[in-house]
Every structure is written in C-alpha cells, then in structure tokens.
Amino acid sequence: MSDAPPLLQVRNLTKHFNVGSRFASGGRQVVQALDDVSFDVFAGETLGLVGESGCGKSTLGRCLLRLYDADGGRILFNGHDITAMTERALRPLRADMQMVFQDPYASLNPRRRIGDLLAEALIAHGQTDAAANRARLAELMGLVGLAPDHLDRFPHEFSGGQRQRIGIARALALNPKLIVADEPVSALDVSIQAQVVNLLADLQERLALTYVFIAHDLSVVRHIADRVAVMYLGTIVEIGATDDVLHEPAHPYTAALISAVPEPDPLAQTARTILQGEPPSPANPPSGCRFHTRCPIAQPRCAGERPNLSADAAGRTVACHFPLTAGGRLP
Amino acid sequence: MSLTSEDGARVAAEPASGPWRAALRKLVQNRTAMAAALVLVLVVLACIAAPLYAKYVAHTDPFGSNLDGQITIGGKSVPVMQPSPTGLGMTPIGPTWRAQYFLGADNQGRDVAARMLYGGRNSLLIATGSTLICLALAGLVGVVAGFSGGIVDTVLARALDVLWAFPVYMLAISLSVVLISHGLKLGPFTLQADSLLIPVIIIGVVYVPYVARPIRGQVISLARSDFVLASRCLGVARRRILLRDIVPNVTTTLIVFAPLMMALNMLTEAALSFLSIGVQPPAASWGTIILDGEGLLYTRPMVALAPGIAIMITVVMLNFLGDGVREAFDPRAKLRVKSDR
Numbered sequence: 152m153s154d155a156p157p158l159l160q161v162r163n164l165t166k167h168f169n170v171g172s173r174f175a176s177g178g179r180q181v182v183q184a185l186d187d188v189s190f191d192v193f194a195g196e197t198l199g200l201v202g203e204s205g206c207g208k209s210t211l212g213r214c215l216l217r218l219y220d221a222d223g224g225r226i227l228f229n230g231h232d233i234t235a236m237t238e239r240a241l242r243p244l245r246a247d248m249q250m251v252f253q254d255p256y257a258s259l260n261p262r263r264r265i266g267d268l269l270a271e272a273l274i275a276h277g278q279t280d281a282a283a284n285r286a287r288l289a290e291l292m293g294l295v296g297l298a299p300d301h302l303d304r305f306p307h308e309f310s311g312g313q314r315q316r317i318g319i320a321r322a323l324a325l326n327p328k329l330i331v332a333d334e335p336v337s338a339l340d341v342s343i344q345a346q347v348v349n350l351l352a353d354l355q356e357r358l359a360l361t362y363v364f365i366a367h368d369l370s371v372v373r374h375i376a377d378r379v380a381v382m383y384l385g386t387i388v389e390i391g392a393t394d395d396v397l398h399e400p401a402h403p404y405t406a407a408l409i410s411a412v413p414e415p416d417p418l419a420q421t422a423r424t425i426l427q428g429e430p431p432s433p434a435n436p437p438s439g440c441r442f443h444t445r446c447p448i449a450q451p452r453c454a455g456e457r458p459n460l461s462a463d464a465a466g467r468t469v470a471c472h473f474p475l476t477a478g479g480r481l482p
Numbered sequence: 483m484s485l486t487s488e489d490g491a492r493v494a495a496e497p498a499s500g501p502w503r504a505a506l507r508k509l510v511q512n513r514t515a516m517a518a519a520l521v522l523v524l525v526v527l528a529c530i531a532a533p534l535y536a537k538y539v540a541h542t543d544p545f546g547s548n549l550d551g552q553i554t555i556g557g558k559s560v561p562v563m564q565p566s567p568t569g570l571g572m573t574p575i576g577p578t579w580r581a582q583y584f585l586g587a588d589n590q591g592r593d594v595a596a597r598m599l600y601g602g603r604n605s606l607l608i609a610t611g612s613t614l615i616c617l618a619l620a621g622l623v624g625v626v627a628g629f630s631g632g633i634v635d636t637v638l639a640r641a642l643d644v645l646w647a648f649p650v651y652m653l654a655i656s657l658s659v660v661l662i663s664h665g666l667k668l669g670p671f672t673l674q675a676d677s678l679l680i681p682v683i684i685i686g687v688v689y690v691p692y693v694a695r696p697i698r699g700q701v702i703s704l705a706r707s708d709f710v711l712a713s714r715c716l717g718v719a720r721r722r723i724l725l726r727d728i729v730p731n732v733t734t735t736l737i738v739f740a741p742l743m744m745a746l747n748m749l750t751e752a753a754l755s756f757l758s759i760g761v762q763p764p765a766a767s768w769g770t771i772i773l774d775g776e777g778l779l780y781t782r783p784m785v786a787l788a789p790g791i792a793i794m795i796t797v798v799m800l801n802f803l804g805d806g807v808r809e810a811f812d813p814r815a816k817l818r819v820k821s822d823r
Binding site: 213216218241242243245246248249250252253254257258259260261262263264267271272274275276305307318321324325 | 709715716717722727730731
C-alpha cells in the first residue's frame, strides 16, 4: 500500500470562513475551519475521519473535492495539483472523485426522477447516448441493490436508506477512484446503517474504491476504516492504523473520544474521561496546542508551543507534546 | 452481505407520480380551494359575457351617457334620470332588479350592471397582467441575483431594497401621474396615456421586490443545498444546474405567489382607479365605478357598493385559492410528507 504514491496528498490545507457582518456587534469574525491539515490517502484504503461536531470534518471533505476553495495549502489528486485548477480543467478529474452526502433527504433534487438525476453524471461527461445511459443506470441500480424500474420514480417515494443507495449510485456513475463519504449513515435508522456500511464495504472490494469516510460514530469507523485521522478544532491531532488509534490512542483527545463511546457490556468496568467544558470557538482558537484548554494532562508548555503532527519514537503519528504511552489510558 | 435492498419493500407499487401531479391532486382535493376556484370561474365567465349582457339583456350602451332615456317598468315609462328630491340636479334611477338597469344607473345614466361586467374585465385583466409581469420580473431578478452572487447580487439586491423602501402606493401614484399625463415613449415602444398597459406595468413593477426578495433568498439557499453540491461534484455545468436544480424548485414558490399577488394587484388597481390614475374613462374598472358612485353614496349607494362587493368576493376567493395552492405546492410543507422514514 505504501509503495505506490498516495492517491490523495493534502499539504498544509487551510480554510477559513468569514462570519458575521462588519456592522454586527462583535464585527466580522474569521473562523479557522481548517488549519494546516496534512495527510495522505492511499489507493484502495479507507481513511476514517472522526471528531466532534464542528471540528471541520465536513469542510475538509468538501475542500478535497473543490466544493469549497481552500485558502492555503495544496491538494494533489493522482499527482495533479487541483488546489487552484479552474472548474473547466477540473471537470475531467471530477469523474474520479465523488461524494456521498450525509442527508439523503437533502441530496436528491425532489423535482427530478431518479433516472434523470443519475443520468446527469453521464451527460456532464459527454455520454449522451440515451440507450447506453439507460443500460448503465440499470447496472448502477443493481449495484446498490435497487431495481431498474425505480429509475422512473421520484425521490419522495423512497425511504432514507434507499435514498442513500441512490446517492451512492450517483457517486459511482462515473467509475470514480475516490469517494468522500460525509457521514453517509448518521442520518439513517440504526437498522439501516449496517446495510449501507456493508454495501459501501462490498462496493469498495468490487470496484477498487478508495474512501475518505467522515463520521462521528467510532463504531462505524472501526468497522470500515483501515486508518483513522482524528480531528479537533480544524487540525488533525492523530492519524494511524485503526487498531492502533482506537485501542491505544496516543493523543489525549483521542483517548477521551474513545472513552465516550458507550460500552455494550454493562458489567465492563470503564474508566471514563469526561472532558470539561465546550470545545473552544474556532473563531478564537486557543494558543499553542488547541486542545490544552480541555486536556487533562496539559503542561505549561502546551499553552505556548504548538505541537506538530509527526511520528514519535513509538512510530505513532500524533500532534502532542506528551503522547500517551502503551494502554492509551488517561490518568 | 446481500445486495438486495432489505428496506426496499416499501416502494409504492404503482408507477411514479411526480411532485407536480401530486401537488395538483392535493389542490383538487381541497374543497375550499375548489369552491373558490369555481366562484372565480363564474366571475370570469360573467365578465367575458359582458357584451352579450349589454346587447341582449340590458339593451344598453354601457359607455355612452343616457341622460334623457326612458325605460318601461310595469307598463309605465320612467325616466332614467329623475329630478332630485332635494331639488338640486338629477338623481339616476336606482336598482330596478329587472333586465334593464338591474343595479340602477350612474350619474351619466349608464347601466351600472353592464358597466360592472365590463369593468370586471379590466380589473381582472390588469390583475392578471400585472401578476404575470411581476412574477416574471421577480423570478428573473431573484434567480439572477441569488445565483450570480458577488457584485451582481449586491447591486440587484440593493436596487430591490431601494424600490421596496418606497411606500407601494406612493410609488404607484407617482408613476401613474407621470405616465398617464404623458404616455410612455421608449424607442420604438410607445404607450398611449389611456392604455390599459400603463396600470398593468406600474402595478407589476412596484411589487417586484415583494416577490423577488424571497425568491433570491430561496435561490441562495438552494445554491448551497446538498443536491446542488452533488451536481457540482459531478461536474455539471453551471447553466444546467440553474435550469435543472434551481429553477424548478423556485417555480413552485412563484406558483404559490400567483393567486396572492393577483388579489393584491386587484386591490391596488382599484385604489389607483379610484384615484382616477388607473383605468381612464370612458373605460371602466371596478375602481372607477366606485369613484362614479362616490357622489351618489347617499342617494344611490348601490353604484359604489356593487363593485366594492365584486372586488371583495374576488379577492377573498383568490386568497382561499391561494391558501390551497400554498398547501399543495409549498416545498417545505409537502416533500417530506410521503417519505416513510
């Protein structure tokens, strides 16, 4: 996996949003949604992207596909620097990178038939032969477990899980290499979540897909991801193999996140680390390590000096001055 | 892992019915709205039949004065204009409740009932025409502003704000006074001062911001919606996103606005015509007939009352219909209803 060059390389990616008006009380604020984010995604793997709400996961996903324009840094997809490409130059590459959205009720235009929605992908890339498109769409429907005659239906005739399958079919229409799945199951009933996750896993195997899988549910990530990146307040604090990160977290934030997952065994003894306070506003992030205001093991150094995301002696990639050692337990 | 959709059993068995047809069906099932539509159809038919009424029922010329005419009531010949009981001037005949002068005459001796039907034509035409102009302009401005963003949006949005900052009636009155005294010459395009198009255009234009601003807001939120992001992600061209993703979703809003704007425009037309800056004599509208009846309010109240009641009935029915249309078409109200989550 690591011999081939990465499919996606992200270097020092920065994105901020201006919020509020110059005339509002408090004036215009700059929200640092992404601050110096770097990571690689290798072909064929699933990178899980986890973190609490508002940490920049979705913004990152949208920047990767140029749905948002980054303010700094570079994104290399398959060797092409797409950071500043014009939409015209980008269009052929768009076929290779697609997205599955979180809310299946918002991601399908309610006024168009499923067949028209899906055909849009083919038409945008110059495939205008109606009969051939129809055959391709029927194939796609089969791929995601829906019937070809559903192509004539409208979105409101489907359940949430079925709509998400349609969203997946749309993402697959152009035979992409990379799919960014932005919390693809968090809006679904728990009973449907497993089906959709399994469908994604199965499709990955059959079609050699690469996923960036955004989630806040660690159990879903544990199930599907090969590697996990943990985000906090617009930065990646830890990245590594799923087993390492989730069983022996090196960053205190990761450890806290894991200890917040409910334990299915009621008799299991869990030492739960409850983080104090709310996450700080990304409009006004703390100095030094962004986590130091809530970190149970913070030292004076953490407030002054910002830790870099780098491999430590134990081979773990973590942005912390005092990474946790074996066991990954917080005091 | 099975690829069959286990949650797939619940797709309706019958073939697709689109959101448009579903909305129409919902509208047809709404009894209040359908009753209102029926009344409106009757009003429209009656107004269309105005010449027939004037020629074959009332036997009168609704636009010529008839100051020394006589009609026969119960075998007796009665003058249309009678000496006033107060001894000053003449008083027109009151409602006869017969074919001729059913609702009486105005102070020119003209048949009020026939003029009501002719006036209704103009009132309905102006209300419809100005609504079409208003919705077309507002849709265009709202969509262009909302979808372009940036400087185009800023300029258009501020222009709408400026237009909306004028009180509607003051703006309409100012425009009317200018246009009606001079007509309008724009290159090859000329409008006579008494053209019906003048009130149509004025009323259409003054309400553009009222519709364009919510449309713009909706376009902005649509442009950020997930399904537009999905289209962008697929590499769909901007123009195609506009035509396939944005416009169809905005159209419902315009449809919802249509009957409500018609009601509003009808009231505005009546107000302008009452101030004699709308429909110009000898043409009539319900507003001008109320003006005709103003001086007769104490002796022959029916002259002003009848067109007033006609306006009221039409406007109330338009509002009932509008409520039904909104219930049936409003995307926020409808689209999640049938999804069985």
